Amino acid sequence: MSDYSDKELLTLFKDNEKRNYAFNLIVRKYQVKLYWHIRKIVIKHEDTDDILQNTFVKAWKGLDGFREDSKLYTWLYRIATNESLTFLKQQKTKYLMPLVDYENQLKESLESDEYFNGDEIQRRLQKAILDLPEKQRIVFNMKYFDEMKYDDMAKILKTSVGALKASYHHAVKKIENYFKED
Amino acid sequence: MKMKNFNKKLDKIKANSSNPFYVPDGYFEDFPTRIQDKIISENKEYSWIFKLFKYVKPQFALGFMIVAFTVIAYTTANFILSNRTNNIDSELFTRTIEVDPSEFTEQHFIDILLEDEKRFEEDKKEETDFYIHYLVDEDIDYGTLIDEL
Structure with a gap:
């Protein structure tokens, strides 16, 4: 786990040569927290993995324009939350039949989820x-x-x-x- | 009071149990590398599209200019030509004369009347032609027609 503060990581990220290294450290610092935040929303590991990847890709693209008036972890959490909500919305529109309730499917999946014990x-x-x-x-x-x-x-x-x-x-x-x- | 009790129950559930969800072995160790690979591949894809766009941008701009110029020229020419060939019908003549009759001579009136008459005759001729063709096509002779009438 990285010992760098968010400010140090952002300064490092602005240096073109250390950009990839800095981002790697950001991923290592926040991946676990963000993973569990997303997992509790979408339940399934595979979906969480996709959303976590999207979150970090969006962070990578947006980090240049990141204004330091908010904390880095607040910003990352916001991206992760929005990505999770978008995912849930997509899943609900996927199942057009009114009787099919995505939440009920998730409840059922808890019974058979190999990553839930x-x-x-x-x-x-x-x-x-x-x-x-x-x-x-x-x-x-x-x-x-x-x-x-x-x-x-x-x-x-x-x-x-x-x-x-x-x-x-x-x-x-x-x-x-x-x-x-x- | 009840709510407080349930909050305690929730605290107890949390304290007595570990995280019920878990991840595949080595997931968090591999994830930074995977994300780095994904970003690199997206960057490559992005830079390929960007380079292509940069290369074809002048051609795109030129093509767009040609299309825009053609559209403007065609619209303008159409507008000018339609204004030139606009025929003023006799009704408009009549209305214009009503507004200012001093500018029109007797010859103008005669021309308009003749034009109207000519148009009427043309229409009538067309109608007559239609009947003649009908009688010829149906092979109806004059006697039968008279008998029917």
Whole structure:
């Protein structure tokens, strides 16, 4: 893992000769965090891998124009979130039949996913999370799993702290109801 | 109160269990190399397209200019020609005369009337020709026609 700060990495990236090396360090620094952020949204490893690649390719293309008034990791998270949401939208439009619900497919895939080995309670929790609307799901994942601060979440999702708190509160309530009903 | 209890339950689930998802072995070790390869291949593709575009850009510009010039010339010529060949019909003559009759002589009126009459006769001739052709095609003789009438 790289010991460079974001600022140092960006300075390194601006040097044409060290550009590739700097980007490699950026990938190494953020790949794990971004992978899990995306994986919690799209569930499947193969889809996560595609989205993570797209995220870094977009980052590579946009890094020249990156303004340092926001943090690098906030910017990367934003790209990853947008890419994941775009992916989900594409998947939903792919299945034109109204009865086919992409979230239900994901829930079913949890049963057979070779890269999921959670116990029963974790499976139930993941299914409850999949029942949430997309944005609420992202807020819940960022707060609950990534333990991210509301301020940082607000910068990534471009929304207010109050709205995020309300969203998280609703998400927890819905998950609680799911556990009661299930 | 209930909500607080559930939050505790959620904390307990998280504390008691590790990440239920996992990745293939060596995934994170290989990923930076894969992404680097992808970027290099995209750059190559991009630079190939960019180079081609750079090479054909003057030709494109020239082609576009020729097409644009042709369109403008054709439209202008069309406009000028259509203005030149525009026939003023007798109705327009009449209306113009109504506005300013002092500019028209008797000969103008005669010409217009003759023109109208000529057109009427042409129409009538066409109609007559049609009937004659019909009678010839159907092989109807004059006697049959009179009998029918």
